[in-house]
Amino acid sequence: MVTRQLWVAPIRAKCHDNLMGKTVRQRILVVDDDELTLVVLGLVLKHFGFEVLKAGSGSVAEAVVAADGASLALVILDMKMPVMDGEQTFAVLRKLQPDLPFLLYSGHGSGEAVARLLQSSCCAFLPKTFSMEELQRAILDLLEQHPRKTHG
Secondary structure, three states, rough: OOOOOOOOOOOOOEEEEEEEEOOEEEEEEEEOOHHHHHHHHHHHHHHHHOEEEEEEOOOHHHHHHHHHHHHHEEEEEOOOOOOOOOHHHHHHHHHHOOOOOOEEEEEOOOOHHHHHHHOOEEEEEEEEEOOOHHHHHHHHHHHHOOOOOOOO
16 A cells, blocks of 8 residues: 655635734634544644634524625635535625635535536536645635625
8 A cells, every 4th residue: 555645735815904903913713624634624724824614514604794794705614514504604605794705615526506507607516525725826816816804
């Protein structure tokens, strides 16, 4: 058995000055019903230099975005979740923050829901399983193409 290690240089998340003049790292909200995925993505994103918020369901994500959506640079959203799926969560969050970029992912193919959402602006898709490099590239592309003036 051959074991390979993958090392990806950290993204240095762009910092900006908030309204109080303090430097703030960019925030990303990760939404997934799988606790292990939340933990792993959280660790990877922190390694990249981001501040990470996590939501284990669409309703929790809705509460986070309602309370703190202006501080978010990006949402990473699993499409397959019980109760409130990715498409429903996307719709609710998009109403709260219309310019919020989304990185969608799913292990069940892209499907019709993803195809519909990709027609929206500020949206990209990664099929599971993806590498750290693919995640890093997708995040950088979205943040460069759809920068937000966040207030944290």
